[in-house]
Amino acid sequence: MKKVLTIAGSDSSGGAGVQADLKTMLANGVYGMSAITALTAQNTQGVRMVQEATPEFLAAELDAVFEDIRPDAVKVGMVASPALIHVIADKLKAYKAEHVVVDPVMVATSGAKLLVDEAIEVLVQELFPLAEVITPNIPELSVLTGAEIADEFAFEQAAKKLAAEAEVNVLAKGGHFADDASDLLVLAGGEGEQWYRGTRVANPNTHGTGCTLSSAIAANLAKGFDLDESIGRAKSYLFGALLAKMDLGRGNGPVDHGW
Numbered sequence: 240m241k242k243v244l245t246i247a248g249s250d251s252s253g254g255a256g257v258q259a260d261l262k263t264m265l266a267n268g269v270y271g272m273s274a275i276t277a278l279t280a281q282n283t284q285g286v287r288m289v290q291e292a293t294p295e296f297l298a299a300e301l302d303a304v305f306e307d308i309r310p311d312a313v314k315v316g317m318v319a320s321p322a323l324i325h326v327i328a329d330k331l332k333a334y335k336a337e338h339v340v341v342d343p344v345m346v347a348t349s350g351a352k353l354l355v356d357e358a359i360e361v362l363v364q365e366l367f368p369l370a371e372v373i374t375p376n377i378p379e380l381s382v383l384t385g386a387e388i389a390d391e392f393a394f395e396q397a398a399k400k401l402a403a404e405a406e407v408n409v410l411a412k413g414g415h416f417a418d419d420a421s422d423l424l425v426l427a428g429g430e431g432e433q434w435y436r437g438t439r440v441a442n443p444n445t446h447g448t449g450c451t452l453s454s455a456i457a458a459n460l461a462k463g464f465d466l467d468e469s470i471g472r473a474k475s476y477l478f479g480a481l482l483a484k485m486d487l488g489r490g491n492g493p494v495d496h497g498w
């Protein structure tokens with residue numbers, strides 16, 4: 240059995256964060272583990288409160304996992320603050336973690352901030368170099384490059400810029416465009432690119448889709464698939480989870496991991 244660790248925030252409503260990650264891992268045939276960076280009190284309508292882990296506690300979680308059940312891949316989601324990013328980067332380096340997928344989570348679907356502004360530079364400097372791939376959505380790509388992204392041309396340019404400057408493989412997610420669901424992988428240093436053309440599913444319940452995609456990529460990397468195949472499989476999995484059209488809660492509901 241392959242093992243995958245998620246380093247992310249907890250979502251009490253079960254739609255995003257660690258809960259989405261663990262459900263995705265189970266459905267993708269790997270054993271899931273979690274190191275929780277922050278507790279969020281939230282539901283489909285919004286985030287009510289956030290309680291960050293202390294750096295000491297997060298370090299203890301990571302040591303406990305790595306010293307006993309070594310993960311074959313790691314997904315990093317909500318990292319909250321510079322102090323927690325330092326801990327994650329130190330531990331991933333110390334334990335020589337493999338197949339690290341970094342989802343640069345900044346803002347919840349509901350609009351709540353999940354990363355303090357001062358942490359963005361630290362994320363780029365400390366975690367991107369450890370990543371096999373990063374998975375920004377359009378608003379995150381825009382923050383990371385300073386570019387305004389109104390069309391597919393600007394989207395492609397921004398993904399190329401980030402891959403070249405940060406020297407990291409970038410899977411730019413196009414799901415925020417109104418009429419398209421295509422994603423673009425640009426390899427580190429801009430050496431090669433690959434489009435993943437998707438069909439848009441008319442489902443307003445998208446809470447946790449970013450978490451689901453990055454966890455499914457990590458699960459498939461752990462199983463030994465290469466990056467291209469892992470992304471293809473992760474997209475198919477998310478497509479099914481959206482297509483199941485589950486409708487829970489009064490707000491932006493979660494996708495269905497049991498389809």
Ligand code: PLP
Pocket residue numbers: 247248249250255256257279281316317344346347348349353445446447448449450451
């Ligand atoms: N992590 C946590 C703890 C969250 O609460 C959220 C969104 O609410 C996310 C990550 C990002 O969610 P999404 O996958 O919808 O981008």
